[in-house]
Each structure stands twice: as C-alpha cells, then as structure tokens.
Amino acid sequence: MALYKNTMKSFSLSNIRERFPIFSQHPGLVYLDNAATTQRVDTMIEAMDTFYHKQNATVHRGVYELSATASQSFEACRTKVADFIGATSPGNIAFTKGTTESINIVASSFLRRKLRPGDNVVVSIMEHHANFIPWQMLCREVGAELRIIPISGNGDLDLGALEPLLDNRTRLVAITHISNLLGTFNPIEEVIALAHAKGVPVLIDAAQSGALYPMDVTQVDCDFLAFSGHKAFGPFGIGVLYTRQELKADIHPYTYGGGIVQNVMLDVTDFKPYPYNLDAGTPNIPGVIGLSAAIDFTRDLDRKACVEHVQGLSHLCRNELKRINGVKVLGEPLKTGGIVSFYIDDIHPHDVASFLDEDHIAVRAGVHCAQPLLDHLDVAATVRASFSIYNTKEEVEHLVHAVKELIKFWR
Amino acid sequence: MKKEELKRIYRQQILERNKNPYHFEKREGATGHCLANNPICGDKFTLYLDFNHDNIRSAHFYGFGCALSKASTSILMEKIEGMPQKDVIAFCKMFLAAVRENQPIDPKDLSLETLAQMRDYQGRLDCITLSWETLLNHLLKKEMHTL
Ligand SMILES: Cc1ncc(COP(=O)(O)O)c(C=O)c1O
Numbered sequence: 001m002a003l004y005k006n007t008m009k010s011f012s013l014s015n016i017r018e019r020f021p022i023f024s025q026h027p028g029l030v031y032l033d034n035a036a037t038t039q040r041v042d043t044m045i046e047a048m049d050t051f052y053h054k055q056n057a058t059v060h061r062g063v064y065e066l067s068a069t070a071s072q073s074f075e076a077c078r079t080k081v082a083d084f085i086g087a088t089s090p091g092n093i094a095f096t097k098g099t100t101e102s103i104n105i106v107a108s109s110f111l112r113r114k115l116r117p118g119d120n121v122v123v124s125i126m127e128h129h130a131n132f133i134p135w136q137m138l139c140r141e142v143g144a145e146l147r148i149i150p151i152s153g154n155g156d157l158d159l160g161a162l163e164p165l166l167d168n169r170t171r172l173v174a175i176t177h178i179s180n181l182l183g184t185f186n187p188i189e190e191v192i193a194l195a196h197a198k199g200v201p202v203l204i205d206a207a208q209s210g211a212l213y214p215m216d217v218t219q220v221d222c223d224f225l226a227f228s229g230h231k232a233f234g235p236f237g238i239g240v241l242y243t244r245q246e247l248k249a250d251i252h253p254y255t256y257g258g259g260i261v262q263n264v265m266l267d268v269t270d271f272k273p274y275p276y277n278l279d280a281g282t283p284n285i286p287g288v289i290g291l292s293a294a295i296d297f298t299r300d301l302d303r304k305a306c307v308e309h310v311q312g313l314s315h316l317c318r319n320e321l322k323r324i325n326g327v328k329v330l331g332e333p334l335k336t337g338g339i340v341s342f343y344i345d346d347i348h349p350h351d352v353a354s355f356l357d358e359d360h361i362a363v364r365a366g367v368h369c370a371q372p373l374l375d376h377l378d379v380a381a382t383v384r385a386s387f388s389i390y391n392t393k394e395e396v397e398h399l400v401h402a403v404k405e406l407i408k409f410w411r
Numbered sequence: 412m413k414k415e416e417l418k419r420i421y422r423q424q425i426l427e428r429n430k431n432p433y434h435f436e437k438r439e440g441a442t443g444h445c446l447a448n449n450p451i452c453g454d455k456f457t458l459y460l461d462f463n464h465d466n467i468r469s470a471h472f473y474g475f476g477c478a479l480s481k482a483s484t485s486i487l488m489e490k491i492e493g494m495p496q497k498d499v500i501a502f503c504k505m506f507l508a509a510v511r512e513n514q515p516i517d518p519k520d521l522s523l524e525t526l527a528q529m530r531d532y533q534g535r536l537d538c539i540t541l542s543w544e545t546l547l548n549h550l551l552k553k554e555m556h557t558l
Contacts (some may be wrong), residue, residue, distance in 0.1 A: 102543075281473065348475075348476060348477035348478055349453075350477035350479070350535070350538060351477045353478065353534075354479075354535060355414075358417055359413035365452065366451050367450065367451060367452065367453045374453070380453045380455070381454075393439055409418065409421075
C-alpha cells in the first residue's frame with residue numbers, strides 16, 4: 001500500500017518502516033506501544049542532529065547570524081504548526097513541554113482567574129490523568145464542581161448526558177479526542193456545538209490524535225487544543241497549545257523569567273502577549289526544530305491510506321483477540337483509533353507483558369494513567385496494544401499467537 | 412533473560428504460588444494492616460498482621476496483583492510468621508538488598524533465591540519488592556511510635 005501522498009515516490013509500508021531507524025537497530029522488534037510514544041522518523045533525528053552540529057545557538061537573544069537563523073527556524077515552525085492544524089495565525093500557537101503542560105497552562109493561566117465557587121468544569125470519565133487531575137485540583141482549590149460525562153456500555157461517550165451537565169456556571173469543557181485506553185473517537189464537533197450553545201469554551205486533548213488525525217481547529221471551532229511531539233514521530237519534551245484568537249488575551253504567563261517581558265520595573269513587570277508570554281527561560285529549540293521535521297513527514301503522508309492501515313490493524317487485533325477463550329477486549333466503540341485494551345482471565349497484564357517481551361513484542365501493561373475509567377469499568381489493569389503506520393498485519397498475528405501460547409503455558 | 416528461563420522460574424516458584432497463595436484472605440480483625448499499592452501497574456494488596464506482643468503470630472494478604480507480586484507477597488507472609496518484629500525488619504532489608512544490590516541471600520533459601528533472580532527481568536523489580544518495601548516501612552514507622 002502506498003502510504004505517502006507523493007505517488008511519484010510511491011512509498012510502501014516497507015519504505016515507511018525504513019524511515020524509522022529503531023527498526024534497523026532492532027530488526028525483530030514488534031513495537032505496539034505507540035499510544036505511549038511513537039518511534040522517531042529519520043528526518044526528525046537528522047534535523048535535531050544538524051541543529052546541534054551546525055546551527056546551535058539560542059533564539060530571540062543574539063543579534064549574530066547563528067542566533068538569527070535559529071530564531072527564524074523556531075518561528076517558522078510556529079507557522080508550520082498553525083498550517084498543520086488549520087489555525088488562522090502562528091500567533092495562536094504556543095510551544096510547551098507536551099500535552100500535560102499545555103493543559104496545565106490552560107488550567108492555571110486561564111481558568112484559575114475565572115473560576116468561582118459554585119462554578120463547574122466538565123470532563124469525561126475517559127480522560128487521561130493529564131486532562132483530569134488539573135481540573136480536579138483547580139475545582140477543589142476554588143470550591144467549584146467537576147462534572148463528568150459518562151460513557152455507554154460499549155465505551156462511547158454518552159453524548160446525551162452532556163447537555164444536562166452544562167449550565168450558566170459551566171466555565172470549560174475539557175475532553176479527549178481519542179481515548180488512550182479504549183481507542184474511542186469522541187464526537188468533538190457535537191461536544192463543541194453543545195458547549196458553545198451555552199457559551200462554554202472547549203479544550204481538546206489531542207495527544208492521541210495529533211499525528212494521524214490532526215483536526216482543523218478553525219473548522220471544528222475548538223478553543224484550545226493540546227498535543228505532544230513525541231506521540232507524532234517527533235521529539236520528547238516538546239508540545240503545542242493552540243488558543244483561539246479571542247481567548248489569547250486571557251492567557252497569562254505560566255512561569256516567570258526572562259524572554260517573556262516587555263518592561264521590568266522595580267514594582268511591576270509588563271509581559272509580552274500570548275504566545276510569547278509562555279516562553280519564560282530558554283526554550284526547547286532543538287525540540288521545535290525536530291517537531292517541524294516530524295510535521296513535514298506527517299504532512300507528506302497519505303493520511304487516508306495511513307488511517308485505513310492503522311484502523312485495519314486494530315480491527316484485526318480486536319477481532320482476533322476476542323475470539324480467544326479467556327481474553328476480554330475492553331469496549332466496542334463505534335469508531336476507534338489504533339488502540340486495543342484487553343486482559344486475560346487469571347493472568348495479570350504485567351505477566352502478559354513480560355512474556356510478550358520475550359517474543360520481542362512491546363506492549364504496555366497497567367493503569368495507563370486512566371484510573372477513573374478503569375475504576376468505572378471495574379478493571380484493575382489492562383494490556384494495551386497500540387498501532388502506528390509502520391506496524392504490519394504479521395505483527396498483529398504474532399501478538400495473537402503469543403497470547404494463545406501464553407494461555408496454554410499458564411493453564 | 413531467555414524465554415525458557417522465564418518459563419522455568421514461573422513454573423518453579425510463581426505459577427503455583429499464584430494459584431495457591433499462602434493465607435490469601437481478608438482478616439479485618441488483624442491488629443495491624445498496611446496497603447501495598449503500585450498506582451502505575453494497579454497492584455494493590457492489603458497485608459494483615461496479627462501481633463502477639465512483638466511477634467508476628469499470623470500474616471495474611473488479599474488483593475489484586477500480577478503473579479510475581481502475588482508470589483512474592485505469598486512467600487513473604489509465609490516466612491515472617493512467628494518472627495519477632497525486629498527480625499522481620501532485618502529480613503526485609505536483607506531481601507531488598509539482595510534484589511536491588513545483588514547482595515547474597517542469607518540464610519540460603521531456594522524460594523527467595525529464585526524470586527530474586529527475577530530482578531534481572533526488565534521492569535519487574537517493583538513487582539517483587541512492593542510488599543517487602545511496604546511491610547518494612549510499616550514496621551519501621553511502628554517501631555518509631557513505640558520508642
Ligand atoms: C489522551 C492523553 N492525554 C494526555 C497525555 C499526556 O501526554 P504527555 O505525557 O506527552 O504530556 C497522554 C499521554 O499518554 C494521553 O494519551
């Protein structure tokens with residue numbers, strides 16, 4: 001299958017795999033932990049390497065040429081990210097450490113100033129801790145209420161339950177695009193429409209969708225969007241916060257220091273406007289350079305073919321695992337990303353992961369930073385297989401075979 | 412570690428213990444309890460300890476965890492019964508040092524040695540040490556309060 005847009009090159013699945021150096025280091029590796037972090041694409045690694053070898057300098061500080069070039073590349077990436085997610089201007093894009101920090105910024109630097117006792121914030125039961133605890137903490141601090149959208153039996157968002165949760169004291173809805181545990185795709189357009197009808201802004205946690213399902217923020221009309229470079233073939237330690245034009249002025253500095261100021265007087269400081277007011281201290285410049293290269297790579301992909309490929313793998317995995325006696329697959333959402341969570345009766349997920357590791361299959365076992373959801377499902381822990389563009393049908397079969405072998409050994 | 416090696420250790424020590432753990436039941440009336448909880452993997456055992464003065468008269472545990480943490484806790488419960496508290500503290504320290512710092516197991520004990528071999532198994536150290544660490548901290552705290 002050709003997974004690149006550029007049909008002149010006509011790259012196939014094996015070509016794509018070749019773009020990820022980890023697989024030449026570990027030829028037998030079956031990497032199925034893509035929801036935790038994807039592998040890194042060669043051009044991203046080269047871009048960061050080149051920066052350190054040949055272009056290293058800090059940004060926005062020096063007038064010398066190297067620094068000016070670094071600043072240009074840095075700001076060019078803002079424009080690239082803006083284009084990538086359909087933002088109207090690079091001024092909507094702030095660089096952060098990742099999804100977690102992006103969400104925390106919205107909680108501390110935006111919502112904290114607005115939230116009053118008796119107000120409420122709405123999240124869903126399927127949130128990652130990163131999109132749950134910041135709101136829980138803030139609500140507790142202020143005396144506001146954290147309201148939780150439930151899910152239906154198959155693991156889909158219970159959209160009908162959202163409207164009654166929204167009222168004139170709701171200050172924000174924060175929801176994930178794709179559940180990192182069940183793989184559920186949430187109907188964010190509907191969520192946004194319902195919230196906006198009540199004048200409530202919406203934050204989308206796009207950690208799991210940033211790479212293959214980037215949304216057009218202008219089209220879906222969200223107010224904040226957060227994602228991480230490392231889950232989208234890019235570097236660790238870099239992420240993005242998108243903020244709608246009208247709300248930019250309501251985002252205040254998150255940490256204080258150099259780089260964000262306009263005028264520092266003895267008694268008071270004037271700050272630059274968003275997004276430059278979030279860059280206190282020297283920013284992660286190679287991270288931004290690497291993110292830029294990762295976005296170039298992703299933009300060249302034939303997204304439709306990639307999504308079909310990844311969803312095909314996860315459907316195959318789901319169906320094959322479900323047929324094994326003693327295996328339970330969590331949830332059966334209408335639409336899923338490349339994530340399958342399961343457990344085996346009487347075999348703890350950690351033991352499963354240890355044995356799969358012996359077959360060079362890397363999966364995640366545990367709570368997956370989604371304790372509220374697991375508690376709701378009354379499941380203590382799961383094994384999670386998550387797929388990306390370089391995974392293959394043979395790898396799914398390898399996983400399924402290894403699970404069957406383990407059950408035989410255990411019983 | 413090779414798969415065959417992993418299977419051997421599981422067969423020797425872990426699977427049987429996992430299926431038939433020692434004193435695996437709730438003892439709400441026990442004179443001491445503590446919670447061995449690992450929020451990352453979801454392992455959660457309550458340890459129930461019945462003291463007779465400073466001796467552990469009986470030890471039970473109950474909860475959810477992987478075969479390794481369950482086997483490890485099971486071995487721990489069985490070994491500490493009848494021991495004075497200060498010996499349990501030394502015993503936990505000895506085992507944790509064996510697992511973490513490759514110190515010898517003393518006195519030689521096959522079940523402990525097999526268990527400790529799993530230290531070489533990537534990412535499973537916490538499963539082996541969870542209950543030992545919890546119990547040690549619990550007893551050290553208890554000791555401090557009675558001083
Ligand atoms: C849905 C979701 N939100 C947030 C995060 C946090 O992302 P990061 O660790 O990159 O900040 C994750 C990562 O696992 C996730 O899956």
